[in-house]
Amino acid sequence: MIDPEELRTRARDLLEGGQVRAVIGYRRGSRGWAAEPVVITRPEEAQDLVWDPSCVHNLALYLVQDRRRRGALRESTDRPIGILAKGCDARAIVVLMQENYVQRDEVYIIGLSCESSGMLDERKLAGAAEGIDPQALEAVDFEGDAFVLSSQHQQWRLPAAGVMAERCLECRNPCPKVHDTLLGKEPREQERRGTASAPTMSDPFAELQRFEQTADSAAARWDFWSRQFDRCIRCFACRSVCPMCYCEECMVDSISFTVTPDTTAQEKANRLRWIERSASRSDNIGYHLTRALHLAGRCIDCGECERVCPVRIPLRLLNTKMERESRERFGYEPGASVEVAALLASFRDDDPNDFIR
Amino acid sequence: MAEDPKTPYEPRIVAFLCKWCSSAGSDLAGVSRIQYPANATPITVPCSGSVSPQYILTAFRKGADGVLVSGCHLGDCHYLEGNYLARRKLFLVKELLEFIGLEPERFRMSWVSAAEGAKFAQVITDFVADLRPLGPQDKLQGQRP
Structure with a gap:
């Protein structure tokens, strides 16, 4: 699994080196454990970036909004915008490029491989296990084929397949195909599928x-x-x-x-x-x-x-x-x-x- | 569109006919005096490829019992590839309508050339015969007149 520190370093380097004008990513939101999308423009903001199973949002949406905003302000730019992209987000960016809505040199794609895991489905979480109050959770994390949920006093380890979003269970390409830099690695088919008794994927x-x-x-x-x-x-x-x-x-x-x-x-x-x-x-x-x-x-x-x-x-x-x-x-x-x-x-x-x- | 209980049910078909082939085909059926049911309302369009899925949805939503899209045979399109594009696009429309539970008989496509007046009459006759047992289409129809 990707170390969030590695992700922060990569984003910080890109912003410090001036290779990108901003990075679209995730940070800890105001609602407990859930991440929220964020656009950072200063290197020191890179420490806010997170990568955990609550990073459900498709960030390609903010690429569209960035183009709209620049269009409205008639703002030209010589530098690309950095964007964190899971397998699905990267596919969305490819479609936008295919349709000429976004040009390849306008984006710097930081690919994130979900490897053999995926994103948490909040609706599945309710009632997934005894005693878990989604409101009281403070963090969720990847751990192999499980998610670790922590509240202030307690920790739970749930098999990921039980609370993972349906689309992640069905995902064919958890690893971005098109990217400028890739964190994490392409999962082997065997790892993705899990074992017959404990399938990790449908x-x-x-x-x-x-x-x-x-x-x-x-x-x-x-x-x-x-x-x-x-x-x-x-x-x-x-x-x-x-x-x-x-x-x-x-x-x-x-x-x-x-x-x-x-x-x-x-x-x-x-x-x-x-x-x-x-x-x-x-x-x-x-x-x-x-x-x-x-x-x-x-x-x-x-x-x-x-x-x-x-x-x-x-x-x-x-x-x-x-x-x-x-x-x-x-x-x-x-x-x-x-x-x-x-x-x-x-x-x-x-x-x-x-x-x- | 209240049905008069006394008159028997007549299915209403909206037929999108391409200007170059099917529309001329329907003309030929007319001038050849071929008898076929008068249930279809023809709408001439430049090409079957110009039929937007929106036309089909809207026809159903305004109370059509069946929708027919008819164009030139493959390879005969005046715009070279319009009917190939239509075939792919309208296949998806057909699958989607069936997926949400509309009877598959209600949407139909055909290739009718300008020389096929008899085929056009046959397509309409078959369509009406297939629609009649289904009764009025009230699934997608809106409340508005």
């Missing part, structure tokens, strides 16, 4: 398979999804946390449409609204299906949308469904390479055709 798309086995008819799936979509309150948290949702104007959200002093009332009234902002079932379905389709071939399964959903809609199912179809039918893997053409901008002669009459 099959890719395991949760999707479980869902498809339980809801195996159109009626059962509709019964499930209609209840999920009815719950949506259209807070747009899933969109806000997604590094791929970087459009300035979002077609599902009429208040994001650009209004300048020259925009007439008529123009505003005539703007095409495909989907209203109201939280009705039909509009919610329109919103979530649109999002799933816009993320097809782009979603790198960081699972952030599902984590931040206040009403716990299993959004990962929609995205992993698209990911699995793309992989199986089109041989496309999102975030694997900057060079390949995007999923929906390319085709092959042997794409599925049997559904067409």
Whole structure:
């Protein structure tokens, strides 16, 4: 496992040497054990950086925000911004580069390998073991195939597989492929899988398979999804946390449409609204299906949308469904390479055709 | 869209037809006097590749019982590769609609050339026959008129 001290030294050296203008990373947040994203610009701030199982956030989001901010301020820069990237974050950065949203020389990627572990799922923590009060915890740490949770007076050692986020259990590339410097090492397949009696990892798309086995008819799936979509309150948290949702104007959200002093009332009234902002079932379905389709071939399964959903809609199912179809039918893997053409901008002669009459 | 209880249920189909082939094919079906059900509302689009998934979702959300996207045969696209791109994109739309529990029969794609008036009539006839037993599509439909 990566020593956080090594990470701090690396960040400090980069900032002192002036190689990067800032580093996007994690620090201890104001809520006990949970880490929070931070942007540091001074070398002495590097000591605040942390690396532990609560570093769940996809930092590529802050790369998007940095570009937006620089665009708004018309700020040019000659130095890249440093960013800590887990396997999933690095895939997100690759997609951003593939889409020319971020250039390779604008980022300095400090790759962090999760090795044979992953991130903690806070929802799984509740009720994972007797006597653990998530509120009272002060720190979580990696320890081989376990997480060590500490409160002021006590320590628990939990098998990581039991409380790890589902997407980490299903993760294929815990080690970033594209990076400028790498901390930690690429895990061997054997280490990742654990032993037969104590598996540390599940099959890719395991949760999707479980869902498809339980809801195996159109009626059962509709019964499930209609209840999920009815719950949506259209807070747009899933969109806000997604590094791929970087459009300035979002077609599902009429208040994001650009209004300048020259925009007439008529123009505003005539703007095409495909989907209203109201939280009705039909509009919610329109919103979530649109999002799933816009993320097809782009979603790198960081699972952030599902984590931040206040009403716990299993959004990962929609995205992993698209990911699995793309992989199986089109041989496309999102975030694997900057060079390949995007999923929906390319085709092959042997794409599925049997559904067409 | 309240159904009149006295009139029997007629499925309503929104058909996105590409300007170069399927639209001309539907024209040929007309001028050849081929009889086929009048359930489809044709919308001519420049190319099947120009059909955004949003069109399909919106058609369903506004109460369509079935949506058809029809374009040129592979290799015949006026824009060379539009129908290849459509095939990939709309395959995902179809999978997603089935995934959330819409009946798979409600979304359909076909390749109909300008010379295939009879095939166009057959596609619509089959589609209507498949939709009729399903009844009205009320899953994605909104409350608004």
